[in-house]
Amino acid sequence: MLRALHQIGLVLLVVVAGAAPALACAGLIGPNGAVNLLKTTTLAAHHNGVEHYVTAFSFLGGGGQFGSIVPLPGIPTKVERGGDWTLQRLIRETQLELEELGALRSRAAANDSVRVILETRIDALDITILEGGGTAVGRWAREHGFVLPPDAPEILDFYASRSPIFMAARFDADAARRREQQIGDGTPIHLTIPIKNPWVPLRILALGKKSSDVVRADVYLLTDIRPAFLPRALGGLILRHSAPASPQLMRDLRADKGMSWMPAGGMWLTHLAINSAAGDLTYDLAVDVSGRGRPSRVAAGLEPVGGPFMPALPILLGFPLITVGVVLGAGSALLARRRPD
Amino acid sequence: MVDPALKVVARFAATLAAAAILLGVVLAAAGSATPQTVTVTIRHSKFGPAHYTVRRGATVRFVITNTDPIDHEFILGDEAVQRRHETGTEPAHGLVPGEVSVPAGAVGETSYRFSRAGVVLIGCHAPGHYPYGMRGKVLVVY
Numbered sequence: 047m048l049r050a051l052h053q054i055g056l057v058l059l060v061v062v063a064g065a066a067p068a069l070a071c072a073g074l075i076g077p078n079g080a081v082n083l084l085k086t087t088t089l090a091a092h093h094n095g096v097e098h099y100v101t102a103f104s105f106l107g108g109g110g111q112f113g114s115i116v117p118l119p120g121i122p123t124k125v126e127r128g129g130d131w132t133l134q135r136l137i138r139e140t141q142l143e144l145e146e147l148g149a150l151r152s153r154a155a156a157n158d159s160v161r162v163i164l165e166t167r168i169d170a171l172d173i174t175i176l177e178g179g180g181t182a183v184g185r186w187a188r189e190h191g192f193v194l195p196p197d198a199p200e201i202l203d204f205y206a207s208r209s210p211i212f213m214a215a216r217f218d219a220d221a222a223r224r225r226e227q228q229i230g231d232g233t234p235i236h237l238t239i240p241i242k243n244p245w246v247p248l249r250i251l252a253l254g255k256k257s258s259d260v261v262r263a264d265v266y267l268l269t270d271i272r273p274a275f276l277p278r279a280l281g282g283l284i285l286r287h288s289a290p291a292s293p294q295l296m297r298d299l300r301a302d303k304g305m306s307w308m309p310a311g312g313m314w315l316t317h318l319a320i321n322s323a324a325g326d327l328t329y330d331l332a333v334d335v336s337g338r339g340r341p342s343r344v345a346a347g348l349e350p351v352g353g354p355f356m357p358a359l360p361i362l363l364g365f366p367l368i369t370v371g372v373v374l375g376a377g378s379a380l381l382a383r384r385r386p387d
Numbered sequence: 388m389v390d391p392a393l394k395v396v397a398r399f400a401a402t403l404a405a406a407a408i409l410l411g412v413v414l415a416a417a418g419s420a421t422p423q424t425v426t427v428t429i430r431h432s433k434f435g436p437a438h439y440t441v442r443r444g445a446t447v448r449f450v451i452t453n454t455d456p457i458d459h460e461f462i463l464g465d466e467a468v469q470r471r472h473e474t475g476t477e478p479a480h481g482l483v484p485g486e487v488s489v490p491a492g493a494v495g496e497t498s499y500r501f502s503r504a505g506v507v508l509i510g511c512h513a514p515g516h517y518p519y520g521m522r523g524k525v526l527v528v529y
Contacts, residue, residue, distance in 0.1 A: 181492075184456025188491060196519040199455040200431035256518070 087133045090244060091268040092335075093307055097241040100128045102232035113192055113216035115183070117205035117247045120239045122175060122213075127168045128234025129302030136266045139295050140287040140317040160186040163211075169233045170222035174214040180206035187214060195254035205247060208345075213237070236304050244273070244333035245345050248283075248320060257325030267316040267333065268308075274339040275316075276332045276346040282322020283331075291315040422446040422498055427461065429453045429489065432516055434461075434509060437523030446500040453489040460511045462486050463499050463525070472512040501527045 088101040101116075160178035167173070176183055180202035184194055192214070205212075215235070227233075244267065251261045261282075267273055268291060277283060291313040300308045318331070332345035343349040427449055428435045441447055451461045462472050463485035472486075480486040481495070489495035501507060509523035510516075 181454070181456045185491060188456055194457045196432040196457070196513070196516045196521060199457060202456070203431070254515075 087137060087264045087266070089133060089136055089266045089268065090246070091308065091313075092241065092244065092270075093309060096123075096307075097237075097239040097244075098305075098307065099237040099239055100132055100234055102128070102133055102234040113214060115187060115192070115202075116213040116215070117209060117250060118175070118211040118213055118237070118239060119209050119245050120241050121163055121177070121211055122237040122239045124236075124238040125164060125166050125168075125173055125175065125213075126236050126304060128236035129299075129305050130234070132299055132302045132305060133232070133234060133266075135295065135298050135302070136315075136317075137264070139292070139315065140266075158182055168235060170218045170225055170227065171233050171235065172216040172218070173235065174216075176212045176214060177210050178206070178212075179210060180204070183210075183212050190214070191216075197253055201250060201253050205250065243342075243345075244269070244275075244331075244335060246331035246333070248330050249327055249347065251320065252324035252327040255324035257323065259324045261320055261322050261324050261327050263320040265318040265320065265331065267318075268313045269316070269333075269335045270313060271335055271337060272314045273316060274334045274341050275318075276341040276343060276348065277329055280322075280329075282320060282326055284319045284321065285316070286319050287315060287317035289315060422448040424448045424450060427451040429455055429459050429461075429511075431455065432457070432459070432511070432519060432521050434511075434521065434523045437509070439523070439525045441501050441525055441527055443501060443504045443527050443529055446498060448496060448498045449487075450494065450496045451487065451489050452494050453491060456491045458488065458490050458513055459516065459521070460486070460488050460513055461495065461497060462510050462512060463497075463507055465508060469508050469510045469512070469517070469522075472510065473517055475512070501525065503527065504529055 088099070091098045091100075097120075099118075099122075158179065158181070160176050160182045162174060163177055164175040165173065176186060178186065180199065183206065184199055184202050187194060217233075246265055248263075248265075251263055252259075255261065267275075272288070291311070292315075293311050295315065296308060296311050296313065299305050300310070320327070329347045330345065332341040332343070334341040423445065425439065425447055429451060432455060439447075449461060449463075451459075453459050460472070460480055462469065462480065464472075479488040481488060481497070485497055485499035487495040487497040499507075504527050507525040507527060509525065511521040513521075
């Protein structure tokens with residue numbers, strides 16, 4: 047069975063209310079000033095039916111607490127500190143050259159309550175894995191000190207209709223300083239998630255941002271074969287690298303903490319860069335590693351669930367069907383001229 | 388002979404007029420002593436409906452249901468009122484007619500007398516909500 051590498055990128059940043067007034071706009075705000083988010087980098091690797099998802103939370107100073115909510119495609123069986131250089135090694139691999147969802151099936155999208163599946167602390171990060179509908183997860187976040195921006199209800203519902211699993215990560219900047227973490231240091235988190243087909247939520251990156259704000263992120267995929275994905279080239283989604291992963295890269299990654307599960311070779315490395323206006327980032331990344339080259343339009347958010355491209359892929363752990371309603375506004379005016387007799 | 392295209396235009400215009408009536412909410416005639424009640428639903432940081440039509444002199448009781456997991460407000464008033472609330476720091480509303488805070492998952496209500504013809508704006512001024520587009524209008528007619 048093909049092992050898909052799933053890379054789930056990107057974090058939705060919300061504000062954790064502290065003593066100071068909350069300004070829940072783009073970015074992170076701490077009680078003593080602005081806390082800016084560094085560009086996110088994420089890796090999803092899939093091997094032996096298990097997805098290994100590595101992402102890092104970084105901060106640029108400030109105080110108090112701030113946090114993120116990340117939609118997940120399934121329930122992780124393990125949440126641990128990620129390796130020390132995996133993400134950086136991937137960045138280096140593709141920088142030299144720079145300079146297409148599986149269907150998700152809805153499971154309890156209308157959950158009225160939240161189930162806490164797992165809680166753990168990694169460095170200065172408190173991680174909680176939740177299951178629930180969008181409203182329930184939003185309510186949980188609010189009750190736990192997160193201040194959600196105005197587009198949060200819609201975006202949480204958007205993701206909950208596809209997967210009711212979320213990761214909430216609360217970063218205590220004061221605790222980070224006590225640990226002598228430097229500004230810009232990242233805390234890598236490694237999630238192990240059983241998943242059938244890769245699916246990367248991208249729209250969530252736009253959360254809390256103005257339409258004209260620019261969203262920048264890097265998405266790395268390591269797959270057993272060259273993947274097909276949707277959407278393909280868009281203005282804000284750029285394919286930076288697509289080639290077999292080098293033996294040296296695989297050796298380096300396997301040597302990092304928690305990465306010994308990686309095969310010795312035979313994987314394909316894809317690097318996609320997001321550089322998009324937030325208002326244009328209305329899609330997700332659907333990936334097909336089955337070899338059929340048919341990533342799901344529904345998973346990419348390009349089509350509603352139940353449309354002609356309803357995927358027939360089997361599902362692990364009940365992925366949500368994407369019930370994105372596409373409202374087509376139709377208005378037209380007819381101009382008529384009396385025909386001369 | 389009437390141009391078929393004109394017939395289409397006429398039909399479209401009639402449909403548009405009917406739709407305008409359906410979309411708007413026409414409330415009590417001026418001078419009515421009994422406030423009319425209007426139900427407003429907040430979902431995904433939007434008012435539903437967001438546009439109303441009322442007669443001058445009418446008093447309307449708005450019952451607002453907030454289905455979002457975040458707090459919202461329902462503020463009626465002209466541009467100056469909206470500007471004041473956008474820059475203000477009042478943590479909650481409810482004492483002034485036409486102004487009410489509605490916590491997440493809760494129901495709030497407020498009554499307002501539309502004494503002058505024109506446009507009265509509706510807005511939520513929780514941080515970022517008004518620029519996000521959480522606003523509406525009441526058209527007050529004679």
